[in-house]
Amino acid sequence: TSTIPQDPTSQVIPVYKPGDVLLYRYDIWHRGTPVNMGERRSVVNIAWKKRDSFWHLTWNPAWSKNNYSGKSEGVLTRMSPKQRALVGVPKPGHEYWSEERVRCFGARYPGLDIKPYLEKL
Numbered sequence: 001t002s003t004i005p006q007d008p009t010s011q012v013i014p015v016y017k018p019g020d021v022l023l024y025r026y027d028i029w030h031r032g033t034p035v036n037m038g039e040r041r042s043v044v045n046i047a048w049k050k051r052d053s054f055w056h057l058t059w060n061p062a063w064s065k066n067n068y069s070g071k072s073e074g075v076l077t078r079m080s081p082k083q084r085a086l087v088g089v090p091k092p093g094h095e096y097w098s099e100e101r102v103r104c105f106g107a108r109y110p111g112l113d114i115k116p117y118l119e120k121l
Helices: 072-078 081-086 099-107 115-119
Strands: none
Touching: 099 115
16 A cells, blocks of 8 residues: 655655766655546656676566565575575575675665675685
8 A cells, every 4th residue: 555645745856967966766656647536647757777687686566676665585584595596596605795785685685694694715
């Protein structure tokens, strides 16, 4: 269930200048047009990625979307690195990983064994 703030003062309208970049999570929806309760509003969400960024999944009602629901943490922490690779996580030793990224991965998924990723750096 999502809620739409009814108080216009709680909304943030960003001001951009050339060269600025806006990064946001897929579960945060921006408003390009007014939201009228009970009415349909079409939204186009586009994501770009480098061709070799296979771990960047598209927004869908399965794995990507559920990464923000709290449901995936337990599953991901119990998987082996090989199993994680099947759902799009780069394998230990892949050029994507740095020590900082491995530690952030472990912080995002408490209980996940990051040793295989650190050992392959």
